[in-house]
Amino acid sequence: MWLKCEFLQHTGVFKARGAFNLLLAARERGELDPQAGVVIASGGNAGLATAYAAGVLRVPATVFVPSIASAVKVARLRDYGADVRVAGTEYSHAASAAADFARERGALASHAYDLPEVVAGAGTLALEVLEDEPGIDTIVVAVGGGGLFAGIAAAVDGRARIVTVEPTRAPSLYAALAAGRPVDVEVSGVAADSLGARRVGEIAFAMAAASTPISLLVDDEEILRARDLMWRDYRIAAEAGAATAYAALTGGAYRPEPNERVALIVCGANTDPATLR
Numbered sequence: 001m002w003l004k005c006e007f008l009q010h011t012g013v014f015k016a017r018g019a020f021n022l023l024l025a026a027r028e029r030g031e032l033d034p035q036a037g038v039v040i041a042s043g044g045n046a047g048l049a050t051a052y053a054a055g056v057l058r059v060p061a062t063v064f065v066p067s068i069a070s071a072v073k074v075a076r077l078r079d080y081g082a083d084v085r086v087a088g089t090e091y092s093h094a095a096s097a098a099a100d101f102a103r104e105r106g107a108l109a110s111h112a113y114d115l116p117e118v119v120a121g122a123g124t125l126a127l128e129v130l131e132d133e134p135g136i137d138t139i140v141v142a143v144g145g146g147g148l149f150a151g152i153a154a155a156v157d158g159r160a161r162i163v164t165v166e167p168t169r170a171p172s173l174y175a176a177l178a179a180g181r182p183v184d185v186e187v188s189g190v191a192a193d194s195l196g197a198r199r200v201g202e203i204a205f206a207m208a209a210a211s212t213p214i215s216l217l218v219d220d221e222e223i224l225r226a227r228d229l230m231w232r233d234y235r236i237a238a239e240a241g242a243a244t245a246y247a248a249l250t251g252g253a254y255r256p257e258p259n260e261r262v263a264l265i266v267c268g269a270n271t272d273p274a275t276l277r
Contacts, residue, residue, distance in 0.1 A: 001249070001262045002136065003234070004129055007242065007269030011076075014125055014148060014267045015049035019110070021121030023053050026108050034059050039107040041065075041087075041094035044073025045194050045241075045268055046112035051082035062101060064094040070193045070239075073270050090187055092198045113147025114201030123151025129263050136160050140254065141265045142244040143173045144195035146204020148267060153207040160263075162213040165248040167191045167223060172200040174215050177208060190220045194241030194268065214254070218244060222251035230266070231276045239271035 006014035026032040037060030040050045047063035054061035062083045065074060068090065077084045087097035091112075102109035111118060125148075129136060138161040143149050149164050156162065166174050169189030176182045182205050187196040200208075208215075218226075227243035229250055230236045238246070245264055248254040256262050 001264055002129070002133055004125060004263055004265045006125060006265060006267050007236065007238065011045075011048040011052045011080075012268055012270045013045040013049060014122055014265070015046045015112075016052060017124055018118035018121030018147065018151075019046070019049035019053040022110055022115060022117040023057055023059075023108070025117050027057065032059060032108050033106055036105050036107040037061055038110050039064070039098050039101045039105070040110040040112065041091060041098035042112050044069045044077070045270060046110075047077050047082060048073060048080065048270065050110055051077055051080035055081050062107060064098040064101070066090045066094045068193055068196070070270065070272070072272050073193070076270065090198065091196055113145030113197065114203055116203065119147050119151045119154070119203050121151070122148045123155035125265070126152040126155035130156065130159060133261065133263065135261050136263045137261045138163060138256065139263045139265065140165060140245045140248060142166070142195060142241055142267060143200070143204070144170070144241065145197035146173055146200045146208070148265070149173070149213070150201065150204040150207040152265075153211040153213070158211070162211060163248065163254050164213045164215050165245045165253070166215075166217055167195055167244055168217045168219045170196050171217055172197050173204060173208060174217055176200045176205050177215055181205070190223055191240040191244050194239060195244060216248050216253045218247040218251055218253055222247040226250045228277045236266060237269050237271055237273050237276060238266055239268050242267045242269060
C-alpha cells in the first residue's frame with residue numbers, strides 16, 4: 001500500500017489544488033472581481049483551500065459553513081483571513097446562502113466539488129500517484145460530493161481501478177448509483193463535516209457512470225477505528241473523512257488480491273489531535 005499524503009498539502013487538504021485552479025482560471029478570464037472576491041459554502045476544507053488561495057491572490061474570501069463544521073476548521077478559516085458566516089445545520093443550507101451572496105455581491109461563486117476547474121485541480125494528485133508508482137493497480141478514495149473521485153477518474157482514465165468509500169450515514173454516490181441518478185440522502189455521522197454532501201455532484205455522477213468504480217460503505221465505528229490506526233501505525237492525524245478510505249481496508253470492505261498495488265488517498269488532516277487515541 002502506498003499513501004498519497006495530501007494532508008501535507010497547503011491548508012492540510014487536497015482541495016488547495018482545485019481552489020487555485022479555479023481562481024487562477026477566473027482571473028485569466030476577467031471573472032474575479034478584486035473587491036467582491038470569491039464565496040464558497042463548505043464544511044471547512046474547501047473553505048480553507050479557497051481562503052488560502054484568495055489570500056495568496058489578494059482577493060477577499062467569504063465562507064459559509066454549517067453549524068456542524070469543525071471548530072478547528074472554523075478557527076483556521078479565520079486565521080487565513082476569511083469572512084466566516086454560519087448558515088444552517090448542513091452543507092445544503094450553507095450552499096444556498098453562498099449562492100444568494102454571490103448574486104447580491106458579484107463575488108465569484110466557487111463550489112466544494114462540482115465545478116470543472118475544481119475537479120480538474122483535484123485530479124492532478126492522481127497524475128502524481130501514477131508518475132511516482134506507474135504500477136499502481138487500485139486507488140482507494142473517500143467520497144463526499146465526489147469532486148476528488150471525479151478528478152481521479154478523469155486523470156487515471158482506466159489505468160487503475162478506483163474504489164470509492166463512503167460513510168453509511170452519508171452515502172451520496174452509493175445512493176446515486178443505486179437510483180441511476182443523483183438523489184438526496186440523509187447526512188449525519190462522524191465524517192459529516194467533510195463528507196456530508198446531501199447529493200453527489202453532477203460531474204462525479206457522470207464520471208461514475210463512465211468509469212464504474214467499486215462503490216463501498218463503511219460505518220462510523222470502522223471509520224473511527226481506522227483513524228486511530230492511522231495515528232498509531234503511521235502517526236498521521238487524519239480527520240474522519242480521510243480515515244474513511246482506510247476503513248475499507250482495515251474493516252474488510254475491500255480486500256486486495258495478493259500482490260495488488262494499492263494507493264490510498266489520505267485527503268486531509270484538519271482535526272483536533274486531542275480526539276486521537
